[in-house]
Amino acid sequence: MLNTRRLSSRELTHYYLERSEKLQPKLNGYISITQEQALETAAQVDQLCSQGQELGTLAGIPGAIKDNISTQGVPTTCASRVLAEYIPPFDATVVKKLAHSPMLGKASLDEFAMGTGNLTSAFGPVRNPWDLERVPGGSSGGSAALVAAGCAPFSLGSDTGGSIRQPASYCGVTGLKPTYGRVSRNGLIAFASSLDQIGPFAWTIEDCALVLQAICGHDPGDATSAAVDVPDFTAYLHNDVSGLRIGLPQETFSNCPHPDTAKVVLRAAGELEKAGAELSWVSMPYEKEVMAAYILVATAEASSNLARFDGVNFGYRGAGENLEEMYTSSRRFGNEVSRRLVMGTFALSQKQCGECYELGQRARQLVDSHLGNIFQQVDVLLLPTAPSPAYKLDEGQDPLTAYYNDIYTIPANLAGLPAASLPCGESEGLPIGMQLMAPKFREDLLLRVGYTWQCCSDWHLRRPQEVE
Amino acid sequence: MLISNKGIEETAKLAKLALSDKQLNALGDQLQEILEFAQVLGDLPLAHIQPMAGVYRENGNGTEDKARLSQAQVLALAPDSRQGMIRVPRVMDQC
């Protein structure tokens, strides 16, 4: 869809801005809508195009950017009171790479990207376009909902433990987390440095490939950015999976708490088998260990990354007669963030916790090796993205249950592997997503299987009625 | 090993967070969880496994953008400044 150019950028951008403004009260998907800036970019691009300039494929196509990605001159809040008025003096690398895509606005998220339902934003929860009483998923709930509601043709999110894939699943759109190191983290406000990656949301895997193309690339300004070539991702969009070996993690399917989810995803696997893929069961038993490693590493890194929010040289500063008071009054995070910061501080403390962080890092290596072994036998893994469809906004989950929402997605973050979620069914009107995982730097496999799937299914063509 | 209230308070202080009693109470369970997770991992055969140093690859030698800021930009970001420097309440631990 993004490839056709029958409208001018100005017209296209205007359309999406209008729809965004219209649905904002219902969805609350944006933290800020940047109308002026978007139209300015659109006008510029139209001008350049009319002068015969060759611009990138995404030029003129507007998108929304998760509000933990720095945008120069535009408030970047991380959905937190701590950064409510913070205006970055620089653009994130991905934003620079999307300079010709008019930015519709900054998409909402769970505060500092910590959450699975976009319920913890200081600016109010985001609602799922398929059922406004339910969560869109998190932490990139805004980015997912905006695409699902037709407010933006694509958006950028970030994924640390599933924060792109899970909301993609809940919102019935396609979301992709690249291999760790594919996309620069320069300008992404860090949650867990060794797990975070930025990635696209769109209706189709094809559109995701286009966005991926634009944002990937080695960045010397990010020491964790991989010096690997960026292939032409669109070249992998083949309707052909003959001979491809797809692995289905046994334990995940048999332990899945929501029967429809397992059923729907298995059915999708069956379709791919009909299309020529070879299915087999594989074993991925380390559920507890995966959760443990993730919690220890993610909270530990977060506690260190968020130490800079001290009210000293940027962001919110609270009152205080002395420095100590100033610190604590400035660090006015929400409950969820505070919790994780204390947990992470605890996990890093040799005195309190021994070698917790290191244990977590070792366990990761184990997960990575195990997955490496599995990928000797199969080419991609196929499993549900989430244990169940979107839950209700007021369902009040205890933290541990909330963690387990991420159980299927965490392994890809721990091992740094590329993974995507594609719409593959529904249960009681709520979307269900199937997750594909591939070895490092093998986004080509995700694209190939994803494209084949979307050629023989129409889940990605359905639209939520609630917002029409 | 149970987490003491003192342990929780000390940790919150280390993180410079002001927490309500309700939050502190709930934290006891969560920190306990951390220890349990560590226990779970402690039972794994991890002794000969290297910690994951990060998913790095060989880094190229490109030139980066030089992102200098002017004094004006720095002061515009700062909540309080004086004579070109950032101002905070005085640090108390020096003589």
Added chain:
Amino acid sequence: MDYQTIIGLEIHVELLTDTKLFCHCPTGFGAKPNSQVCPTCLGLPGSLPVLRPQAVTQALRAALALDCSINEVSRFARKNYFYPDLPKGYQITQTIPLAQDGKVKVGEQEIAISRLHLEEDSGKSVHTGDSTLVDYNRSGIPLAEIVTSPCIKSPAQAREFLEALRQIMQYAQVSDCRMDQGSLRCDANISLQGEEPAGARTEIKNLNSFKAVEQALGYEIRRQSEILEQGKNVKPETMHWNEVHGVTVPMRVKEESPDYRLFPDPDLPPLVVSGEEIQACRQSLPELPQGKFERFRRKYGLPDMDIQVLTKTRGMADWFEETVQAGADPQAAANWVCSEVTRLLNREGRDISSLAFTPGDLARLIALNQQGEISGTAAKQVLAEMFLGGGDPAEIMQQLGVAQVSDADSLLTLVNSVLAENREAVSDYHGGKKRALGHLMGQAMKKSQGRANPRKLKGLLLKELNKG
């Protein structure tokens, strides 16, 4: 009761580099506050550190100059604590250090260096009234932390060690090591050991000169001895050196030792240095003070005291050698450089590199003096002129009119006129009063305004006197 003194030093040395350690900001001294900063050294959200290679080279050279062994793989780590001049809420330092097990010869003893590692500097805080004011220009500047083993045995030795360290660092052009400018900072640890195992260690901070280090350690020895004499225990605390009153004062006691929660920095890969790199750094080092001292001894046969002055700085040693290469006699050159040249430089607080004249010029001046063209006193005058504005010694000699008179005719005329004007002294001489010669010499020198060649004058005078 005699106690054995156990002293260790922890030194931070600012490395001479064009840019900071993890960003491109310049490192120059004296810029207006907060004008040499960027998102990275300001710790803005979304910023990332990227290691600059020049700092690694300088740290390697420092380590090699201190005879350390290099760890081919070392690790950056985060040291987490809150302080206004620490923008990220953590300092990037190293756990596995770049180098270890070095040594510096001080007198007859070798002081062991246990480790040398790289870390970033914090900003600079100024405490005034009820405020602390912070300038981040210094934030991110590369430091080498050098830790000695606790093998220093006296305050004087501590001072000598620091002088030797500074000399080596200056020779290698790794650091200026100026305590007054903050490019060398030092904390000292000291404990006393009697018959019992070593008493508790105290740490002393706020040492702003080498002299202060020596004095503060001396004071601590006395203070700790008194406590031990009374049969009490020394408290392991941190002391603040009060320069004005010459005492150490316990710093306000924080809780026990701070919990820094060190963990490997996930934003930075392990630091790997190759054998080739190490070799190249080794080769780039100039002859170091110890080596130069021994070579000067062998080659020039000068007394140790002279060599010490000559090799104090590399600049002076090189300058001296060039003077000898230009033809000057080594001892004469040493005398001139150590006395007159040094005196003039010290008077103006200048460095030998700023001299307006060259080693060749000095060699020529020395030659003129040794050939009898100019007296020692007059030569000093010429040197002073050369110091002011350069120039050729022979020309200056003529300009000043201080060329020694050595030709036979002029001297004969002078002698005859003096003999004629001092009949009484002449008869005294002939009468046996040999001292009259001295008087006649004095008169002749006065008459010639000190320009007569004394040796030749004396000879001629005697000859004429003995004629009759």
